[in-house]
Amino acid sequence: MRNLNRIVIIGAGAAGLTTAETLRRLGFQGTIMMVHAEHTLPYDRPPLSKQVLAGTWAPEKVHLRSPVALEKLALDWFHGVEATHLDVAEHCVALSDGQRLEFDAAVIAMGLTPRFLSSGHDLQGVFVLRTLEQTLALRQALVAGTRLVVVGGGFLGLEAAATAHQLGLEVDVVEPLPVCLEGPLGRAIGERVMHLQTAHGVRLHNGIGVRRLIGDQEQGHGGAVREVVLEDGSTLPADVVLVAVGAQPNVSWLEGSGLTLQNGIVCDAFCQAAPDIYAAGDVANWYHPYLQRQVRLEHRMNATEQGQAVARNILGERQPFAPVPFFWSDQFDVKIQMYGIASRGAELRIVEGALHEDRFVAAYYEEGQRLVAVLGWNSPKQLLPYRQQLLAAYTPSQETKASGVL
Ligand SMILES: Cc1cc2nc3c(=O)[nH]c(=O)nc-3n(C[C@H](O)[C@H](O)[C@H](O)COP(=O)(O)OP(=O)(O)OC[C@H]3O[C@@H](n4cnc5c(N)ncnc54)[C@H](O)[C@@H]3O)c2cc1C
Known part of the structure; x- marks a missing residue:
């Protein structure tokens, strides 16, 4: 094992936590500093749009590990603070509360931030879905008999549409592409998914985008959301709007650090972005040695597998990371x-x-x-x-x- 004493992991989602666990499992006994922007225990995201939104799982069920299991990992936690600056040459991370963490190796695993529409987010009843807190807020708003408009017919939007429909809401989904999910699944399967949704009663509006959201107060500013205006001027009535138009890697704090930022953090086949600096999970854009191109995946399994690979590479194994990508989606x-x-x-x-x-x-x-x-x-x-x-x-x-x- 290399002579390492201090490893910092930024982001305690599936990728960051798996890295920490694998480091311990492989015998690393030094300091592991875990920077976790949220105040919760580390939790899993796939159940958010499914069981948690449906109300069939209590929020605690999404925790990735119990407090006892976390305790055993003997991590130094930095809860509720964000990494704000990385000094690559000095091997040092600055945190939002002013602390500076020196490291021998760093793992960046900060995931994604949802994209928003250009306006309308200040309206009551408009949500995004990425964190547990956002999910619980949306869950409260999903009242049977009310109308939900989902902006974006990707996996997240369609899963949430299915869940909301099962809760008894009227659901419209607006998607600019003619066929939902055609990119990842191909046209025929995309159409099959659309049929699944419409057969259950979800109304799909494909080939058209959203122009703006209108609130119930004067001139569309403020108050609760009331309508969604589409690009052709037609409107959909809405009590609740979920904006599910994709998400972007959390890399703005790394601008000027010297790391290459392009669709995430650009890494080599060992998930390494610079000497002693690695990335894992949704934020990593690494060179896949079998596909022979850069790849960034927003898949749960990849977060685990890449966290494991990064831990092994930090400890000197030097194996290129060449997984078979895998994801799943549950709808109805x-x-x-x-x-x-x-x-x-x-x-x-x-x-x-x-x-x-x-x-x-x-x-x-x-x-x-x-x-x-x-x-x-x-x-x-x-x-x-x-x-x-x-x-x-x-x-x-x-x-x-x-x-x-x-
Ligand atoms: C609602 C939902 C449903 C999903 N369903 C599926 C599914 O069915 N199948 C599937 O394959 N995948 C699914 N995914 C994708 C999967 O959950 C992700 O690929 C996985 O969670 C990525 O893990 P991660 O550790 O890379 O990032 P995250 O889980 O996002 O963790 C990153 C952590 O870093 C923190 N952070 C961010 N910035 C900073 C900073 N500057 N300093 C410190 N901490 C920071 C964040 O707060 C967060 O806690 C879903 C995702 C969502 C949101």
Whole structure:
């Protein structure tokens, strides 16, 4: 093990906490400083748009670890403070309360901040959904019989739409793209998801954006949200609006630090951004040695796997990080799971079941026979052999390992 005494981890989400746990599991006994901007225990995000929003899970159930398990990790916590400045050369992080933390290695795992519309966020009844606090606030506003408009028909927006509809709200989703989720899933599966939503009664408005939100006080300023105005001038009545138009990496505090910031923190194949400085989770844009390009994933599994990889690399293992990307999404009674990344031009073949059925498996191929991704629709077991095929392919070649990039 390298001679390290002080490691700072910025962000105590899944990626940051996994890094800390893996460091301890591998025998690191030095100081681990954990900078956690929120005041809560570290918690998980996928249940927020599902069980927590539905009210079927108490908020405590999302905690990633119990207080006892956290205690055993013997971390030095810096709760409720943000990292505000990184001095790469001096190996030092400044915090919002004025403290300065010197480190031998740093891990940046600060996740994302939701994007907002250009106006209307000051209106009562307008929400974003990223933190536990925001989820609980939205949950309170989701009263059966009221009208929710979701701005953005991505995974988050559609999951929240499904949950709200099941709570008895009338739900409209506005999405500028003609087909929801066409980018990650391809057109045919995107249309299948849209059918799932509309069959349950969610109203989708595709191919049009939102111009502005109108409140119930004079000239659209202030008060509670009342209407959503679409780009063609038509309006949707709304008691509650969820803005789910994507999120951006929390990197503004790193501007001027010397790290390369482009769609997150640019890292090499070892998730390293500069000497002794690493990134993990949603914020890391690293060189994937099998895909041979920079990749940034907003997937829960990646946060765990990258946290583990970073810990091993800090301790000197030097293994390139080449995971098979994986995510899932739960909407109504359907669990969608996907391994790999489907490019826009990938050819889709239904390899088990049929597209209109309740269960099927879709495989994505490039150049005829090369499997690049596989999607299961309520089919976790049927996916496994395809996952194995992808795993076998996702090994960085010896030439890649030996190349200058690595
Ligand atoms: C509602 C929701 C549902 C999701 N559902 C799914 C799903 O079904 N399937 C799936 O695969 N993925 C899902 N995801 C994505 C998944 O949750 C994320 O990929 C994962 O949480 C990323 O973990 P992270 O540790 O990188 O970031 P985060 O969990 O965002 O943790 C980052 C932490 O850093 C803190 N922080 C930020 N800035 C600073 C700073 N300057 N100083 C100190 N701390 C800071 C933040 O407050 C936060 O606590 C979902 C995400 C959301 C929001």
